[in-house]
Amino acid sequence: MAIDATDVAALFHSSSGSAPAYQRLKDLVSEQIATGRWTEGEMLPSESRLVESLGLSRMTINRALRELSAAGLVVRTAGVGTFVAAHKGSSALFEVRNIADEVHHRGHRHRTEVAFVREEPADAPVRRLFDLPEGRPVFHSLVVHYEQDVAIQLEDRLVNPELAPEYLAQDFTTRTPNDYLSRIAPLGRGEHVVEAVLATPDECERLDIDAGEPCLLIRRRTWSQDRLVSAARLLHPGSRYRLEGTFESP
Amino acid sequence: MAIDATDVAALFHSSSGSAPAYQRLKDLVSEQIATGRWTEGEMLPSESRLVESLGLSRMTINRALRELSAAGLVVRTAGVGTFVAAHKGSSALFEVRNIADEVHHRGHRHRTEVAFVREEPADAPVRRLFDLPEGRPVFHSLVVHYEQDVAIQLEDRLVNPELAPEYLAQDFTTRTPNDYLSRIAPLGRGEHVVEAVLATPDECERLDIDAGEPCLLIRRRTWSQDRLVSAARLLHPGSRYRLEGTFESP
DNA sequence: GAGTGGTCTAGACCACGTA
DNA sequence: ACGTGGTCTAGACCACTCA
Numbered sequence: 001m002a003i004d005a006t007d008v009a010a011l012f013h014s015s016s017g018s019a020p021a022y023q024r025l026k027d028l029v030s031e032q033i034a035t036g037r038w039t040e041g042e043m044l045p046s047e048s049r050l051v052e053s054l055g056l057s058r059m060t061i062n063r064a065l066r067e068l069s070a071a072g073l074v075v076r077t078a079g080v081g082t083f084v085a086a087h088k089g090s091s092a093l094f095e096v097r098n099i100a101d102e103v104h105h106r107g108h109r110h111r112t113e114v115a116f117v118r119e120e121p122a123d124a125p126v127r128r129l130f131d132l133p134e135g136r137p138v139f140h141s142l143v144v145h146y147e148q149d150v151a152i153q154l155e156d157r158l159v160n161p162e163l164a165p166e167y168l169a170q171d172f173t174t175r176t177p178n179d180y181l182s183r184i185a186p187l188g189r190g191e192h193v194v195e196a197v198l199a200t201p202d203e204c205e206r207l208d209i210d211a212g213e214p215c216l217l218i219r220r221r222t223w224s225q226d227r228l229v230s231a232a233r234l235l236h237p238g239s240r241y242r243l244e245g246t247f248e249s250p
Numbered sequence: 251m252a253i254d255a256t257d258v259a260a261l262f263h264s265s266s267g268s269a270p271a272y273q274r275l276k277d278l279v280s281e282q283i284a285t286g287r288w289t290e291g292e293m294l295p296s297e298s299r300l301v302e303s304l305g306l307s308r309m310t311i312n313r314a315l316r317e318l319s320a321a322g323l324v325v326r327t328a329g330v331g332t333f334v335a336a337h338k339g340s341s342a343l344f345e346v347r348n349i350a351d352e353v354h355h356r357g358h359r360h361r362t363e364v365a366f367v368r369e370e371p372a373d374a375p376v377r378r379l380f381d382l383p384e385g386r387p388v389f390h391s392l393v394v395h396y397e398q399d400v401a402i403q404l405e406d407r408l409v410n411p412e413l414a415p416e417y418l419a420q421d422f423t424t425r426t427p428n429d430y431l432s433r434i435a436p437l438g439r440g441e442h443v444v445e446a447v448l449a450t451p452d453e454c455e456r457l458d459i460d461a462g463e464p465c466l467l468i469r470r471r472t473w474s475q476d477r478l479v480s481a482a483r484l485l486h487p488g489s490r491y492r493l494e495g496t497f498e499s500p
Numbered sequence: 501g502a503g504t505g506g507t508c509t510a511g512a513c514c515a516c517g518t519a
Numbered sequence: 520a521c522g523t524g525g526t527c528t529a530g531a532c533c534a535c536t537c538a
Contacts, residue, residue: 046523047524057508059507078516195492196447216445216446312505329535330503331504
């Protein structure tokens with residue numbers, strides 16, 4: 001249930017010597033955890049014990065363990081110790097990017113068409129969502145994004161009028177709603193959900209797709225300083241859009 | 251084109267004083283970049299200049315800038331300097347997890363049914379993919395994952411027989427293919443693509459869904475030490491599955 | 501050669517959790 | 520009271536880039 005510092009020292013000295021010491025220690029620990037020789041919940045030697053057994057300074061040990069902690073391989077608690085973290089399975093990360101950047105990055109032309117940008121009465125659930133007083137309307141925009149003149153995203157967005165009071169006056173053909181909002185309200189937190197759905201007849205018409213075509217729907221909400229800035233439904237024709245990502249193990 | 255160290259000092263001393271110094275410096279820099287006051291390519295003061303102007307030790311400055319570099323906000327080059335990184339737009343991260351863990355995490359029962367696990371001749375593209383000699387067969391498994399006895403994923407997987415020679419002998423009702431593979435071949439790199447598609451008639455039958463139901467398809471490939479371990483198609487009924495994620499700005 | 505970041509050391513003080 | 524990690528200091532040597 002506790003890993004011996006002298007075992008760590010043996011592993012450390014048998015490792016290749018070219019990399020920096022903190023990196024070699026990180027690699028050593030990663031390896032033991034990846035292969036299952038050190039198991040969930042086991043306690044690693046304390047920093048001071050590793051200072052003795054490895055002959056490194058505490059700052060170097062600390063950096064290695066801190067970065068392993070940031071990477072999620074170990075859990076550290078001041079006053080308690082360092083422990084092998086629960087096995088995270090093969091989780092992997094996905095990057096969801098700004099649609100305009102993505103299109104430009106492919107070397108293609110991006111264009112938006114604005115269906116409408118308007119003020120609308122907010123019903124009770126929407127008021128709760130945005131934490132708005134009764135009677136306060138909400139902003140609503142519907143925009144189609146084109147890549148090389150092919151519709152790839154229908155962006156249906158509700159916006160908090162208290163955090164983006166000038167939203168209605170923006171020209172979304174020159175700057176996307178996303179761009180505008182991330183400028184005026186530096187986003188803190190966000191969440192998104194990806195689903196496969198069928199589009200409604202109206203959505204099919206705006207995206208110029210057939211009724212049966214499966215679509216990728218991303219619902220995204222972003223907060224700035226703990227207040228909801230915007231909630232968006234981003235609908236993509238399945239045949240014209242996909243999310244891609246890569247990941248590397250720590 | 252270059253940021254003044256005394257400006258940084260002014261910002262630093264006007265910030266709240268409770269957090270650790272390296273964190274306050276990180277926050278300060280993040281803020282300037284997020285609000286656009288510091289723009290892409292601008293050079294930050296060197297570590298030694300910040301030591302003078304902030305009155306902190308170089309290790310503290312170094313930690314702040316190193317972590318900002320790891321977070322992608324700045325780019326550092328030894329011998330050159332530290333620069334504001336290219337604006338990444340509002341990219342956000344998605345975590346794709348092991349299906350069994352995910353189900354268990356919801357407090358639900360997970361079960362797999364194995365349609366088949368077998369050896370198959372590998373055609374030229376598959377041989378190239380796995381870097382196999384001619385005549386070498388490939389392993390192929392088809393497994394259905396159930397959450398509370400409802401089919402949520404059809405896992406169609408090709409496996410490199412040279413990296414997982416015992417694959418055919420595994421019991422995938424007790425340990426998922428994913429679990430097994432990540433044990434025997436610690437994964438290095440991976441990539442995945444998410445799409446919305448329609449299932450084939452055979453797939454519809456195995457998942458017990460109607461022909462027109464949109465499905466979320468995740469295609470995932472994982473490498474271990476630069477050799478492809480496995481390529482999988484993970485097909486989810488749109489009505490029964492979605493990807494969720496949260497993100498925080500650095 | 502001057503300046504940069506990358507790494508490392510040998511101390512130090514502190515807040516925290518456990519006993 | 521003790522051991523833990525969290526932070527910080529004031530030095531140091533190195534490899535690297537650029538003029």
